[in-house]
Amino acid sequence: xxxxxxxxxxxxxxAFLLDEVLDVGALRxxxxxxxxxxxxxxxxxxxxxxxxxxxxxxxxxVLDAEEPAMRPDGSVCVPDELAxxxxxxxxxxxLGAALPEDVGGMGLPxxxxxxxxxxxxxxxxxxxxxxxxxxxxxxxxxxxxxDAQKAxxxxxMVEGRYxxxxxxSEPEAGSSLADLRTRAIPQADGTYHIVGNKMWISGGEHDLxxxxxxxxxxxxxxxxxxxxxxxxxxxxxxxxxxDGTLGPLxxxxxxxxxxxxxxxxxxxxxxxxxxxxxxxxxxVGTEHRGMATMFHMMNEAxxxxxxxxxxxxxxxxxxxxxxxxxxxxxxxPDRRGADEPAVPILEHADVRRMLLTQKVxxxxxxxxxxYCAKLIDEHxxxxxxxxxxxxxxxxxxxxPIAKAxxxxxxxRANDLAIQVLGGAGYTRDWPLERYYRDNxxxxxxxxxxxxxxxxxxxxxxxxxxxxxFRRLLxxxxxxxxxxxxxxxxxxxxxxxxxxxxxxAETTMKLGAAAMGGNVRLFLANATEYLHMLxxxxxxxxxxxxxxxxxxxxxxxxxxxxxxLEGKLHAARFFTRYELPRIERQAALLQxxxxxxxxxxxxxx
Amino acid sequence: xxxxxxxxxxxxxxxxxxxxxxxxxxxxAKWVPNEFDQYAVETxxxxxxxxxxxxxxxxxxxxxxxxxxxxxxxxxFLAMGADRGVVVDADDTALDSQAVAKLIAGVFKxxxxxxxxxxxxxxxxxxxxxxxxxxxxxxxxIASFAGGVTWDQDGKAMxxxxxxxxxxxxKKVPLPSVITCDLRVVLPQSVKNGVTPDDYTYNEGPRLAxxxxxxxxxxxxxxxxxxxDLDVEAGSAIxxxxxxxxxxxxxxxxxxxxxxxxEKLATEAKVL
Ligand SMILES: Cc1cc2nc3c(=O)[nH]c(=O)nc-3n(C[C@H](O)[C@H](O)[C@H](O)COP(=O)(O)OP(=O)(O)OC[C@H]3O[C@@H](n4cnc5c(N)ncnc54)[C@H](O)[C@@H]3O)c2cc1C
Numbered sequence: 001x002x003x004x005x006x007x008x009x010x011x012x013x014x015a016f017l018l019d020e021v022l023d024v025g026a027l028r029x030x031x032x033x034x035x036x037x038x039x040x041x042x043x044x045x046x047x048x049x050x051x052x053x054x055x056x057x058x059x060x061x062v063l064d065a066e067e068p069a070m071r072p073d074g075s076v077c078v079p080d081e082l083a084x085x086x087x088x089x090x091x092x093x094x095l096g097a098a099l100p101e102d103v104g105g106m107g108l109p110x111x112x113x114x115x116x117x118x119x120x121x122x123x124x125x126x127x128x129x130x131x132x133x134x135x136x137x138x139x140x141x142x143x144x145x146x147d148a149q150k151a152x153x154x155x156x157m158v159e160g161r162y163x164x165x166x167x168x169s170e171p172e173a174g175s176s177l178a179d180l181r182t183r184a185i186p187q188a189d190g191t192y193h194i195v196g197n198k199m200w201i202s203g204g205e206h207d208l209x210x211x212x213x214x215x216x217x218x219x220x221x222x223x224x225x226x227x228x229x230x231x232x233x234x235x236x237x238x239x240x241x242x243d244g245t246l247g248p249l250x251x252x253x254x255x256x257x258x259x260x261x262x263x264x265x266x267x268x269x270x271x272x273x274x275x276x277x278x279x280x281x282x283x284v285g286t287e288h289r290g291m292a293t294m295f296h297m298m299n300e301a302x303x304x305x306x307x308x309x310x311x312x313x314x315x316x317x318x319x320x321x322x323x324x325x326x327x328x329x330x331x332x333p334d335r336r337g338a339d340e341p342a343v344p345i346l347e348h349a350d351v352r353r354m355l356l357t358q359k360v361x362x363x364x365x366x367x368x369x370x371y372c373a374k375l376i377d378e379h380x381x382x383x384x385x386x387x388x389x390x391x392x393x394x395x396x397x398x399x400p401i402a403k404a405x406x407x408x409x410x411x412r413a414n415d416l417a418i419q420v421l422g423g424a425g426y427t428r429d430w431p432l433e434r435y436y437r438d439n440x441x442x443x444x445x446x447x448x449x450x451x452x453x454x455x456x457x458x459x460x461x462x463x464x465x466x467x468x469f470r471r472l473l474x475x476x477x478x479x480x481x482x483x484x485x486x487x488x489x490x491x492x493x494x495x496x497x498x499x500x501x502x503x504a505e506t507t508m509k510l511g512a513a514a515m516g517g518n519v520r521l522f523l524a525n526a527t528e529y530l531h532m533l534x535x536x537x538x539x540x541x542x543x544x545x546x547x548x549x550x551x552x553x554x555x556x557x558x559x560x561x562x563x564l565e566g567k568l569h570a571a572r573f574f575t576r577y578e579l580p581r582i583e584r585q586a587a588l589l590q591x592x593x594x595x596x597x598x599x600x601x602x603x604x
Numbered sequence: 605x606x607x608x609x610x611x612x613x614x615x616x617x618x619x620x621x622x623x624x625x626x627x628x629x630x631x632x633a634k635w636v637p638n639e640f641d642q643y644a645v646e647t648x649x650x651x652x653x654x655x656x657x658x659x660x661x662x663x664x665x666x667x668x669x670x671x672x673x674x675x676x677x678x679x680x681f682l683a684m685g686a687d688r689g690v691v692v693d694a695d696d697t698a699l700d701s702q703a704v705a706k707l708i709a710g711v712f713k714x715x716x717x718x719x720x721x722x723x724x725x726x727x728x729x730x731x732x733x734x735x736x737x738x739x740x741x742x743x744x745x746i747a748s749f750a751g752g753v754t755w756d757q758d759g760k761a762m763x764x765x766x767x768x769x770x771x772x773x774x775k776k777v778p779l780p781s782v783i784t785c786d787l788r789v790v791l792p793q794s795v796k797n798g799v800t801p802d803d804y805t806y807n808e809g810p811r812l813a814x815x816x817x818x819x820x821x822x823x824x825x826x827x828x829x830x831x832x833d834l835d836v837e838a839g840s841a842i843x844x845x846x847x848x849x850x851x852x853x854x855x856x857x858x859x860x861x862x863x864x865x866x867e868k869l870a871t872e873a874k875v876l
Contacts, residue, residue, distance in 0.1 A: 035819075036819070037822070040818075040819060043818055044818060044819070047812070047813060047818055048815075051812050054809075054812065055807075055812070084807060087807075088812070091814060092812060092813075092815060093814045093815035093816050094815065097815060106815050106816065106819075
């Protein structure tokens with residue numbers, strides 16, 4: 001099913017966010033994207049939406065139903081539809097959308113590429129994962145690869161002939177990568193032999209591409225223990241001859257597939273490196289700096305995960321909304337008589353509450369994902385060190401939120417979408433249970449949400465005496481200043497201003513506790529902290545959307561007015577129903593609540 | 605080898621039809637490319653290209669008769685991969701099929717094209733006339749409703765399979781000639797050109813424009829002609845006497861018995 005209702009709405013939403021809220025056209029004034037005309041960005045995003053609807057959406061069900069399987073000879077089979085969809089995606093030039101032209105990409109702004117991903121995620125996230133991983137890996141090579149690595153691997157990746165993976169996790173090292181054990185043994189020719197077992201590797205084995213380029217974290221023999229001893233290696237599935245032709249297999253063995261709750265179209269593997277035959281890798285970036293190198297990929301991957309979570313929620317919202325318009329059931333409480341006509345369930349206040357909750361989660365999340373992507377573009381095109389530092393700071397605090405907030409609330413939106421449909425939502429006749437199962441991955445991978453909370457509070461907020469945190473609050477306050485004189489927005493600006501104050505105060509108290517040395521207590525409620533700051537950031541995104549909507553209302557056509565009124569109404573809903581949650585969280589955090597921390601293990 | 609493909613814009617067939625002053629009102633219509641013309645361009649692309657190396661063995665020119673200011677659909681087809689465009693600046697809604705055919709025949713001669721590929725009909729009027737008329741005007745062989753096309757490069761001909769009532773008919777039309785395309789021509793293996801391996805499997809349907817195709821389309825050449833440049837008097841021998849919306853459906857009735865139903869079907873609906 002191609003679900004036209006999802007893509008028609010997405011077109012409008014993306015145009016609103018890109019053109020009106022974020023004004024991405026302004027990126028062209030930096031000169032960096034001057035090869036594009038003013039209307040190109042919109043045309044290309046629309047083309048991506050059409051491609052997502054026509055190429056990706058129709059095979060989403062098959063990819064879920066026919067999970068990848070391992071043949072006795074160790075090769076794997078995936079549905080043919082996946083290869084067809086990916087080939088068309090590659091032919092369309094989407095894989096290299098944001099990569100520079102000198103490596104065969106399109107050189108589009110990152111925010112435009114993310115808007116395109118948004119469409120492909122809404123259509124079929126498990127299929128989109130392959131090119132997403134490949135583009136991210138290509139980006140790491142572009143930034144840190146040696147000339148030889150680039151010459152051999154980069155262009156085939158951008159052309160979609162080689163796919164990429166990120167190989168961090170091990171059976172005994174998931175959240176705690178500091179404990180990873182895979183070894184890299186230096187060879188006389190400057191290469192390394194990689195030996196170890198890796199777990200959970202997405203896209204780790206398949207025949208969808210001619211070759212697979214694994215970016216592997218391992219410890220060079222003799223390197224220090226912990227994070228500071230980890231390096232990154234490029235390990236191809238097949239070695240590549242100097243003339244670019246494929247050589248023999250490179251000692252990467254598939255030891256098993258993981259059978260997942262959802263996201264089944266993305267094959268997930270356990271791999272052994274160097275178990276049966278020597279596995280040759282080459283160093284990427286500097287020795288022992290592998291984590292920093294990988295984070296280059298992970299920051300983008302993390303905002304990408306958040307965007308994916310948002311878009312699965314978005315698709316569910318649109319499908320459940322359409323259903324609510326059609327499904328007739330029950331009567332208004334003041335018109336219960338059997339002779340009164342039954343009404344579409346959209347008429348019921350509780351159904352509207354469920355739909356609005358989905359709307360504020362997913363459209364707020366989409367606003368945040370695209371905002372972060374635009375910051376990445378601004379960072380890339382900034383010329384002075386001061387601006388770069390400011391943008392670095394903002395991205396640093398926002399990244400854990402952009403990953404974890406949508407992956408917490410995106411699945412909640414899917415849960416509500418199921419609820420809107422009632423019994424039908426619980427069946428496989430509708431895609432909602434699939435969206436939910438797919439989306440449930442997002443709080444787990446790319447660093448669990450628990451780890452994101454620790455990263456946010458324990459590192460990002462406290463770094464440089466809270467410099468990044470203060471910059472975030474200043475950015476939010478600047479928006480408040482811009483909109484506080486608009487009457488229609490005063491409720492929002494007042495509430496957000498209060499929320500920013502509360503968060504600042506809470507963070508100060510936590511900081512004081514941290515200085516007092518009780519780190520366990522300081523971090524005990526880090527996830528609550530992330531949800532609190534996340535809600536404030538999303539309220540900010542809603543203020544930006546509402547502010548734009550209010551300014552456009554006068555010149556808008558009738559259709560557009562409904563769309564803009566929807567934005568204003570949703571912003572009010574977020575302010576009244578969602579934002580007040582932070583008061584409970586702030587209270588818990590301010591008193592350094594230890595109820596969870598002190599529960600004795602034996603008392604559970 | 606030069607392939608000329610006709611392309612037309614039509615009011616969005618998924619939108620509901622509006623009426624005004626005894627005619628269909630297209631003043632607020634959203635214009636979209638005619639679906640069968642997408643099949644025609646896809647056919648031309650598959651004939652022209654080596655699907656593996658992407659090399660082209662023929663030039664593809666798309667041609668449209670429409671107001672010059674409203675040629676957005678040509679850009680769409682250039683984005684799909686056509687090499688350049690020709691627009692004949694005229695209000696196509698005021699022309700009959702013969703006038704359109706004369707204009708296209710004029711472009712075909714001027715270009716010295718070897719093959720004309722048309723959609724079998726345009727979805728708005730469902731006329732199914734232009735391809736045949738052009739063939740008649742130029743005295744060229746035609747194979748209409750192509751469901752499969754094979755380019756016989758040695759024989760300088762197109763071998764066309766067409767679905768007819770009692771099976772599939774295969775016709776060989778020597779170049780220069782005219783083909784009109786049916787839906788099946790965009791199945792994965794319907795078009796063979798002797799360059800792309802015969803077992804190559806295309807994605808079903810007309811291809812989507814690539815990102816690069818879209819940005820390059822605007823830089824491709826589109827020549828603009830007037831009917832007079834082709835020595836054609838653009839007009840129409842057909843006049844519309846009126847267009848009316850179908851009558852609104854009368855409300856349904858609830859009958860008491862089967863007998864009453866039969867009686868009403870016989871006397872009121874007059875279907876028995
Ligand atoms: C479908 C899928 C795809 C994946 N793809 C990839 C991939 O392509 N490449 C790759 O390298 N990895 C991949 N992963 C691995 C993923 O990143 C890990 O699953 C994740 O980092 C968690 O590690 P773990 O599963 O070992 O859980 P654990 O680390 O054992 O965590 C279990 C629980 O304990 C919590 N926890 C752990 N440590 C702490 C702590 N210090 N403080 C507080 N709470 C803590 C976690 O939050 C979690 O709730 C994938 C995983 C899945 C399920």
